[in-house]
Amino acid sequence: MSTLSPQRDIAIVDDDDAIRDALSWLFSTRNHKAQLFASAEELLASYKPETFGCLILDVRMPGMGGIELFGKLQEYAYTPPVIFLTGHGDVPMAVAALKQGAADFIQKPFSDNDIVDLVESCLSLDQLHRSEWQARTAVDQCMATLTPREREVMKLILVGRLNKQIADDLSISMKTVEVHRARILEKMRVKTAMELAARLRDSGVDAP
Structure with missing residues (x-):
């Protein structure tokens, strides 16, 4: 059971129904709520940065892939931590995404413990970064x-x-x-x- 304070939801964006369902169940065993999206377009249709504390994006999906989606998310004032799910051949793309600000990537097939630990680390990081961002925003608004x-x-x-x-x-x-x-x-x-x-x-x- 997670000892973390209440967190925002986890977004899982993957075109594979089985992976979405498996991850959702896995996170529920640690008392984390996940929202599932079958495509990048589905996430963007209702996306609000304040809803999520971590996003898990599949690198390769029909239509818009995870890397392009990440670029769209970075257009918002605040971007929660993003983890990429990759196949072996996608590792170079994931490494490039790290240089653009992604939190981490994990290869399929992945260890249940590894991905949960990584996500919980990102949820904690989101609390810290979001607090800092909110403080900066409040001061910027005053200075304006x-x-x-x-x-x-x-x-x-x-x-x-x-x-x-x-x-x-x-x-x-x-x-x-x-x-x-x-x-x-x-x-x-x-x-x-x-x-x-x-x-x-x-x-x-x-x-x-």
């Missing part, structure tokens, strides 16, 4: 509300300049700097310059 002048002031705040120094640097009054500082902290949803610096650092967003 800043005016050009507020961005100038924020940059100076972050390098430790005092209000009087900022006023001199920008040839504006101390009162104006104080107003800008207050608005910046409000828009960035922090209370102090230290909190502002920490939020930018923790989210991985570069200062303006």
Whole structure:
């Protein structure tokens, strides 16, 4: 039984009914829910990145193959970890996909334990990466509300300049700097310059 916290669903995209059903049953024994798709097109018709914590894609399928599907998934703002199912001859393609950001690949026939362990690792990775992505997105949204002048002031705040120094640097009054500082902290949803610096650092967003 899995000891992981509740996770998002696993998407299994494979044109082989037997493989889809076998994987779905296998993951259910570890308390993971899988959604099954017989083609890339079927997944894309209803795809939402927030639904899945891991996607398993067969490299070779009629119509759109797994590699092309992976490219489509990467057009979204966030892509959950992707694992490729490959035959022996597809390994070079899978390795190329790793260089493009795929999480891993596993060859058919595969060990039940190996694929479950790999998927559970990806589900944990998704929680971490999704949290980081959400933090970056939230900060980006806050920064988008800043005016050009507020961005100038924020940059100076972050390098430790005092209000009087900022006023001199920008040839504006101390009162104006104080107003800008207050608005910046409000828009960035922090209370102090230290909190502002920490939020930018923790989210991985570069200062303006």
